[in-house]
Amino acid sequence: MDVSPGLRERKKERTRLRIHRAALRLVVEHGLDAVTVEEIAAGAEVSRRTFSNYFAGKEDACLYGDAAHMDDFLATLRARPAHESAWTALRATARTVHAARDLSPDREWVQTTRLALKHPALLGRRLAGRQGFLRETTALLGGRTLPAGMHRPGLLASVFLSALLHGLHEWTEEGTGPLDEVVEAALDEVGAAFTDPAPPP
Amino acid sequence: MDVSPGLRERKKERTRLRIHRAALRLVVEHGLDAVTVEEIAAGAEVSRRTFSNYFAGKEDACLYGDAAHMDDFLATLRARPAHESAWTALRATARTVHAARDLSPDREWVQTTRLALKHPALLGRRLAGRQGFLRETTALLGGRTLPAGMHRPGLLASVFLSALLHGLHEWTEEGTGPLDEVVEAALDEVGAAFTDPAPPP
DNA sequence: CGCAAATATGCCTTACAGGCAATTTTTCAG
């Protein structure tokens, strides 16, 4: 018997994922407003009431994958060598997570993003969720060196995140080339101003 | 009789404001979840149904002031001289709007921010609303020169906005010194990296 | 096996968004 995450926990997680997938599938197909919570519950083969035990609403159910994505990011960032500067660590983390994700069936991230850009309700939840992520990230930046002239780790995290999201959105809307490249380009464009040694004179 | 914005429109606007104020007052006092739409409507002396004619929910009612704030910003930005660089124009607009607002009874902006940081539902709506703002801002940046190495006006707008919000949040949470100064400091900290490519005179 | 804890489900109440139609208010032309 697995005791690592607890056998019970694993079943819970599987259920959560089933609900999430059902939600995503139905909403992608019919639109957010044309799908009821009952339908999602049915699609996941749980009762309406059980749905509410797992998620506060269909929006949260749809965006669960995004939360996992952010957790990945935080775990990876936590593992970066302590001597790296703040920006370098963030940058490297993004690269690592993207590389790992783009191979796996993570077309989902794009799906979710497209949905979020289409449905304000989703976008809102998504962005609200990133606030907590921002806090965590800021905390993990403690002790790392900041770019010249920077004193606020939270500000750096904030700028980093907004660049990341800009890349994601730009690609989702215009679909030019591979996703990675657009995101990386956006990060580099901002990063040029934040490289560690000193910004170009 | 005023015909400037139309007499009818002005009454509508007054009603909208009354609802907004009632919502804000009640939510600040009792918390978002402890206030029903009916109570807000009663507080504004309109019917429950009329509330729905003006706002899609209590969150929107609370955040109406924020929308006005963003409109102010856009109007001011639109009026900046065309020869200014993108960052300079943004920076100047922020200064102007803050100066104009801080004298007026705009304690409300802070109230709203505090509320938003307390209630995820509010934060979400607020952030979703800023997405449209971002688009407009990006459009207004067209034709202006960007910092060296920058090609994406939308990226610049995004970074600018995130710095602005970071300042606002930092101040709201830690309350160190005057609001203006914290926001300006955050903007300057990022701006140092984005000063115009123009050679010094 | 058999009990205790965690989980799933059903029922129920409150709340909310928005369609529709009737009613009142505002505007404007004659």
Added chain:
DNA sequence: CTGAAAAATTGCCTGTAAGGCATATTTGCG
């Protein structure tokens, strides 16, 4: 000034949602 058109307010109503509470079911463990 007056009456009709336009717009706004309101009430009624329906479908949907969130979550408390109690019960049944499943799971973990001695």
